[in-house]
Amino acid sequence: MDEKITWWERFEHGSLYVALLAAWIAMAGSLYFSEVAGYIPCKLCWYQRILMYPLAGVLAVGLLRRDRHLPVLVLPFSLLGQGVSTYHYLLQKTTLFSEAATCEIGVPCTTMWINWFGFVTIPFLALVAFTIITACCLIALNAGLPDEEMTTATPWVPVVAIPVAVVLAFVLLARVNAQGHEEALAAPAAIAAPAAFPTLIPTRADGPVEPARADIAVVTQGEGLYREACAACHGQDARGVANLGPSLVDSAVILEGEAQAAVAFIRKGVALDDPANTTGLVMPPSGGRPDLSDQQLLAIVEYLRARAVVP
Ligand code: HEC
Numbered sequence: 454m455d456e457k458i459t460w461w462e463r464f465e466h467g468s469l470y471v472a473l474l475a476a477w478i479a480m481a482g483s484l485y486f487s488e489v490a491g492y493i494p495c496k497l498c499w500y501q502r503i504l505m506y507p508l509a510g511v512l513a514v515g516l517l518r519r520d521r522h523l524p525v526l527v528l529p530f531s532l533l534g535q536g537v538s539t540y541h542y543l544l545q546k547t548t549l550f551s552e553a554a555t556c557e558i559g560v561p562c563t564t565m566w567i568n569w570f571g572f573v574t575i576p577f578l579a580l581v582a583f584t585i586i587t588a589c590c591l592i593a594l595n596a597g598l599p600d601e602e603m604t605t606a607t608p609w610v611p612v613v614a615i616p617v618a619v620v621l622a623f624v625l626l627a628r629v630n631a632q633g634h635e636e637a638l639a640a641p642a643a644i645a646a647p648a649a650f651p652t653l654i655p656t657r658a659d660g661p662v663e664p665a666r667a668d669i670a671v672v673t674q675g676e677g678l679y680r681e682a683c684a685a686c687h688g689q690d691a692r693g694v695a696n697l698g699p700s701l702v703d704s705a706v707i708l709e710g711e712a713q714a715a716v717a718f719i720r721k722g723v724a725l726d727d728p729a730n731t732t733g734l735v736m737p738p739s740g741g742r743p744d745l746s747d748q749q750l751l752a753i754v755e756y757l758r759a760r761a762v763v764p
Contacts, residue, residue: 465596469516469523470611472589476508477619479582486575489627491725491735492566493697495559497541501579504534508586513616516608524590531586538580545574560697561685564741571743634726668755675756678749682742691757699732707757716750 686698
């Protein structure tokens with residue numbers, strides 16, 4: 454018999470273990486992003502979690518019980534999940550849908566917490582996992598899971614080994630992250646950072662301070678962009694939102710020094726383990742909108758500066 458066919462046949466009957474692995478990695482990965490890295494899940498993230506997390510358990514129990522209907526039970530979840538992830542990804546990366554219509558409260562669904570290689574965002578990762586699970590279910594369904602094949606196997610070995618391996622990897626990564634956090638906090642140089650700013654904030658008490666410093670057109674552009682990209686976390690009035698983002702009307706980053714430095718700050722964001730982090734919350738790089746240009750971020754900074762001096 455041909456070697457390749459044997460390999461494929463084996464894969465056909467083991468494909469649901471691949472689905473189990475994908476579900477566990479997806480669940481652990483999403484918990485890592487929210488619980489370890491501190492990224493706040495948006496509404497659409499929660500829908501994807503609702504569809505993904507049960508699969509970690511359903512696939513394990515179904516494999517243990519050698520349930521022949523398992524692919525049919527899993528498919529509705531994975532197909533729906535693919536739909537939600539695709540919608541979420543298109544919302545982030547295109548203008549096909551009206552701006553963040555489903556997510557007006559809390560973190561905007563357009564926020565990209567990660568943007569690896571310029572295209573890998575969290576819903577992209579979820580889409581990959583849901584697609585792997587769907588494909589594995591279709592392969593298993595097609596193979597028909599013959600009884601002898603399934604009964605001679607010892608399903609509990611991989612069903613136990615896969616979750617244990619994923620959980621161990623999660624704990625290891627979380628520990629490495631916590632260590633990095635502690636080291637960053639222990640670095641004494643970081644504490645001195647705020648003192649480096651000159652104390653030259655023009656305050657309202659000093660009287661009206663050149664309100665027309667920035668071009669009105671730029672400020673108006675900045676206002677629109679601010680509402681779209683930053684207001685959900687920093688407030689419509691830029692006075693902050695509890696547990697999402699601090700006030701920007703009195704922010705030294707915005708008001709002091711060069712506007713370009715503020716743009717660089719926003720571009721970089723503030724990770725949880727950044728020694729400069731003051732809130733214990735994460736500010737995503739570019740406010741979660743890597744598509745915004747330097748000029749657009751500059752317009753936002755000009756808007757925030759203008760509104761800080763004009764009551
Ligand atoms: C998902 C929520 C979120 C979004 C969206 C967001 N921010 Fe933030 N931002 C934060 C958090 C949280 C902090 C505080 C981080 C820390 O502890 O230092 C912060 C901090 C800042 C600071 C520093 C404030 C200070 O004085 O310490 C600036 C400036 C800022 N954000 C600008 C922006 C701009 C401009 C946008 C839009 C392009 C934006 N943010 C979008 C959450 C967000």
